[in-house]
Amino acid sequence: MNLWGRLTEKPWLAAPGGVPVAAEPPATDFASKRIALYFFLAVATVFFSLLVITFLTHSQFPGFQALAGEPWQPFTDTTRLWFNTSLLLLSSLAMQIALMASRAARPKLCLLALVGAIFFALQFLLAQLWLWQQLSDMGYGVRANPSSSYFYLLTALHGLHLVAGLVVLVKPLMGFWKGKSLDLIGGSVKLCTTYWHYLLVVWVLMFGLLASSEETYRTLAALCGL
Amino acid sequence: MSYTAIADQPVHMHDPTTFVSKYIWSQDHKVIAIQYGVTAIFVGVVALVLSALMRLQLGFPDTFEFINPNTYLQFATMHGMIMVVYLLTALLLGGFGNYLIPLMIGARDMAFPYLNMLSFWTYFLSVLVLLASFFVPGGPTGAGWTLYPPQAILPGTPGVDLGIVLMIVSLAIFIVAFTMGGLNYVTTILQARTAGMTLMRMPLTLWGIFIATVMGLLAFPALLVSAIMMAMDKLVGTSFFMPALISLGEAVDHSGGSPLLFQHLFWFFGHPEVYIVALPAFGMVSDVLATHARKNIFGYRMMVWAIVVIGLLSFVVWAHHMYVSGMNPTFGFFFATTTLIIAIPTAIKVYNWVLTLWQGNIKLTVPMIFAIGFIFTFIHGGLSGLFLGNVIVDVPLSDTYFVVAHFHMVMGVSPIMVLFAAIYHWYPLMTGRMFHEGLGKWHFWITFLGAYAVFLPIHYLGILGLPRRYFSFADTDFIPDTAHMLNAGVTVSAIIVALAQLLFIINIVWSFKHGKKADPNPWGAASLEWQTPEQPPRHGNWGDSLPVVYRWAYAYGVPGVKQDFIPQNVPTEQVMMLDENGAYQEQEV
Numbered sequence: 082m083n084l085w086g087r088l089t090e091k092p093w094l095a096a097p098g099g100v101p102v103a104a105e106p107p108a109t110d111f112a113s114k115r116i117a118l119y120f121f122l123a124v125a126t127v128f129f130s131l132l133v134i135t136f137l138t139h140s141q142f143p144g145f146q147a148l149a150g151e152p153w154q155p156f157t158d159t160t161r162l163w164f165n166t167s168l169l170l171l172s173s174l175a176m177q178i179a180l181m182a183s184r185a186a187r188p189k190l191c192l193l194a195l196v197g198a199i200f201f202a203l204q205f206l207l208a209q210l211w212l213w214q215q216l217s218d219m220g221y222g223v224r225a226n227p228s229s230s231y232f233y234l235l236t237a238l239h240g241l242h243l244v245a246g247l248v249v250l251v252k253p254l255m256g257f258w259k260g261k262s263l264d265l266i267g268g269s270v271k272l273c274t275t276y277w278h279y280l281l282v283v284w285v286l287m288f289g290l291l292a293s294s295e296e297t298y299r300t301l302a303a304l305c306g307l
Numbered sequence: 308m309s310y311t312a313i314a315d316q317p318v319h320m321h322d323p324t325t326f327v328s329k330y331i332w333s334q335d336h337k338v339i340a341i342q343y344g345v346t347a348i349f350v351g352v353v354a355l356v357l358s359a360l361m362r363l364q365l366g367f368p369d370t371f372e373f374i375n376p377n378t379y380l381q382f383a384t385m386h387g388m389i390m391v392v393y394l395l396t397a398l399l400l401g402g403f404g405n406y407l408i409p410l411m412i413g414a415r416d417m418a419f420p421y422l423n424m425l426s427f428w429t430y431f432l433s434v435l436v437l438l439a440s441f442f443v444p445g446g447p448t449g450a451g452w453t454l455y456p457p458q459a460i461l462p463g464t465p466g467v468d469l470g471i472v473l474m475i476v477s478l479a480i481f482i483v484a485f486t487m488g489g490l491n492y493v494t495t496i497l498q499a500r501t502a503g504m505t506l507m508r509m510p511l512t513l514w515g516i517f518i519a520t521v522m523g524l525l526a527f528p529a530l531l532v533s534a535i536m537m538a539m540d541k542l543v544g545t546s547f548f549m550p551a552l553i554s555l556g557e558a559v560d561h562s563g564g565s566p567l568l569f570q571h572l573f574w575f576f577g578h579p580e581v582y583i584v585a586l587p588a589f590g591m592v593s594d595v596l597a598t599h600a601r602k603n604i605f606g607y608r609m610m611v612w613a614i615v616v617i618g619l620l621s622f623v624v625w626a627h628h629m630y631v632s633g634m635n636p637t638f639g640f641f642f643a644t645t646t647l648i649i650a651i652p653t654a655i656k657v658y659n660w661v662l663t664l665w666q667g668n669i670k671l672t673v674p675m676i677f678a679i680g681f682i683f684t685f686i687h688g689g690l691s692g693l694f695l696g697n698v699i700v701d702v703p704l705s706d707t708y709f710v711v712a713h714f715h716m717v718m719g720v721s722p723i724m725v726l727f728a729a730i731y732h733w734y735p736l737m738t739g740r741m742f743h744e745g746l747g748k749w750h751f752w753i754t755f756l757g758a759y760a761v762f763l764p765i766h767y768l769g770i771l772g773l774p775r776r777y778f779s780f781a782d783t784d785f786i787p788d789t790a791h792m793l794n795a796g797v798t799v800s801a802i803i804v805a806l807a808q809l810l811f812i813i814n815i816v817w818s819f820k821h822g823k824k825a826d827p828n829p830w831g832a833a834s835l836e837w838q839t840p841e842q843p844p845r846h847g848n849w850g851d852s853l854p855v856v857y858r859w860a861y862a863y864g865v866p867g868v869k870q871d872f873i874p875q876n877v878p879t880e881q882v883m884m885l886d887e888n889g890a891y892q893e894q895e896v
Binding site for chain 1: 603873
């Protein structure tokens with residue numbers, strides 16, 4: 082039944098006159114976890130969106146200096162950012178391979194892909210720390226300007242979400258360790274894959290935001306009515 | 308094997324075997340609910356004492372040496388934050404949400420019992436961190452419960468060293484706890500309903516909790532974002548919210564930040580928070596009214612839609628808290644309009660509560676008088692909200708006692724009235740005992756009349772122009788002596804109301820051991836939580852098999868039925884009907 086159908090139901094009519102007793106099939110454990118994940122992704126989306134809105138607001142204040150746009154600014158050359166992005170992309174691809182392997186009932190490939198995803202995710206985190214170091218050395222410390230404050234804040238919060246994902250990923254790995262069947266592990270792999278892809282999208286959007294020029298910020302802020 | 312709340316598999320449940328697993332690290336939703344409830348009420352009593360101390364200062368200035376301007380501001384800040392977040396949100400959603408969701412939808416437990424346990428202990432940690440701020444050098448923050456920068460983190464504000472940091476950390480921990488709990492509540496309601504329990508057969512309590520939880524999940528991130536950014540301003544020296552300014556004669560080491568940005572973030576959380584508290588209360592009061600008036604709730608579908616619409620609208624009214632903040636005046640028109648629009652679904656609810664009572668078979672039980680008391684206080688608080696929603700009225704009244712009176716009536720007294728109604732209503736289910744009726748009625752009348760004795764004069768003081776958050780008014784020309792006398796009277800009333808809460812605590816503690824044994828369904832309620840095989844419900848709630856639902860939760864006053872109600876899990880063919888000779892028999896209705 083669609084949402085409108087549900088909300089216009091006549092609850093004062095008892096069965097069998099009203100809605101039949103067994104109108105819906107019983108829910109599964111996996112479906113519950115998937116719903117919880119979707120709600121969590123909604124929460125995370127609000128969280129990151131609010132950060133972006135405040136960033137765009139700040140970008141319109143006098144004294145705000147974008148991190149890209151002029152030759153001397155650090156993100157005018159985005160090579161490092163692309164390098165880091167490729168690491169997260171590889172991690173996400175590895176998760177996708179793990180998911181496909183679990184569907185194809187190939188446990189060894191699934192395990193290998195999961196280990197690969199963790200490896201690339203850790204590489205990404207290290208590369209992000211390295212990027213921090215590099216920016217700091219260039220004089221763009223956390224207090225230098227609101228734009229660099231946002232850079233550290235956004236990357237740190239994104240990184241923390243990835244670390245949380247790595248902690249959750251331990252569960253399917255432990256499943257392999259304990260010799261559980263792929264049927265039991267597959268659900269966790271699928272949910273983790275969704276989360277990984279989500280974090281990749283968030284990072285790509287943040288990349289785009291941080292590497293934009295002041296003119297782009299002006300346009301975005303105008304579109305948001307700021 | 309992991310336990311699935313949805314599946315009817317009691318053998319696989321997380322049965323507790325030791326005292327620790329049963330009462331401390333419990334995964335049973337009912338125990339977790341009680342843990343939430345006891346913690347929230349404890350911290351609420353702390354906040355109540357703080358308000359009494361503030362009232363002592365306001366009523367009898369220069370009398371109590373231990374209250375100085377700094378401690379006064381600290382009391383006010385901690386009172387506000389504890390009441391709104393750590394008491395009301397935690398008790399309504401963590402306490403009642405946990406207790407009622409699985410029982411009302413016919414599930415054995417929450418969808419994720421372990422996460423549920425983790426949610427409570429994380430909340431407990433947030434309370435500990437908050438209370439720790441009373442014991443650190445400088446004491447808790449005195450920045451006001453809204454924690455506005457720049458003053459919240461500048462020297463001169465009480466608790467600027469550690470108090471504000473502990474407050475921010477505590478809030479962040481609370482939000483993590485709420486998110487864990489909230490994901491559980493929405494998933495359980497969507498996934499674990501028993502056969503026949505469609506969304507529109509859910510009691511309104513669940514609709515209120517469900518929508519409030521979704522709102523909380525989407526609104527609390529705003530508070531988290533503002534907390535993180537303010538923590539960075541305070542600890543790292545960034546300038547998200549801190550502009551360049553002179554503080555105590557010295558230029559601060561910040562520039563380029565916007566305090567207004569914090570206010571937008573805070574109220575983007577803060578206004579939905581009003582409804583995060585109100586919606587579960589709306590739901591619970593609907594169920595109490597219908598049960599004790601022996602009448603189906605008037606306009607059930609309209610009540611559900613009103614809850615949903617209020618939930619949606621509450622995200623676009625936040626800046627009515629900021630008319631005097633210096634934001635673009637054009638916004639004022641928009642936010643005043645949305646604020647007045649939200650009065651429509653709210654008024655629908657109020658009319659429906661009153662119409663539920665109309666021609667009902669009203670039983671003036673203790674839960675019922677608290678529920679009726681709520682209708683009074685909520686109408687009262689709601690109407691003064693219409694005043695303040697208008698920019699032109701709000702500007703002169705802003706930051707006066709009128710605002711204090713308004714929000715205390717609408718989101719202090721009103722939800723508290725519902726909480727008392729709910730505690731008295733579900734107390735027999737939770738404990739298997741009845742409370743003392745006489746004590747309960749004394750508790751109601753002192754609280755209800757006392758609340759008016761406190762807050763009606765405060766409206767008047769606000770119209771006189773008394774500013775809020777002031778430690779002392781001394782000899783200010785525009786404040787007449789009668790206002791000072793009124794303040795003293797308010798304080799006496801407030802102390803009486805505060806002491807009357809002892810009646811409540813004595814009642815629930817005494818009755819727990821010595822109360823009369825409750826009948827299995829003492830109020831004759833039709834909703835599912837009262838239909839468990841044992842009461843109080845045991846671990847797993849439903850014995851061998853889950854209930855099946857055949858009807859809504861409001862089949863009250865059904866003509867010709869043996870009892871005047873039909874429980875949700877009774878099939879039509881088993882309903883006992885009265886035949887022509889006055890004898891009862893099973894037949895179809």
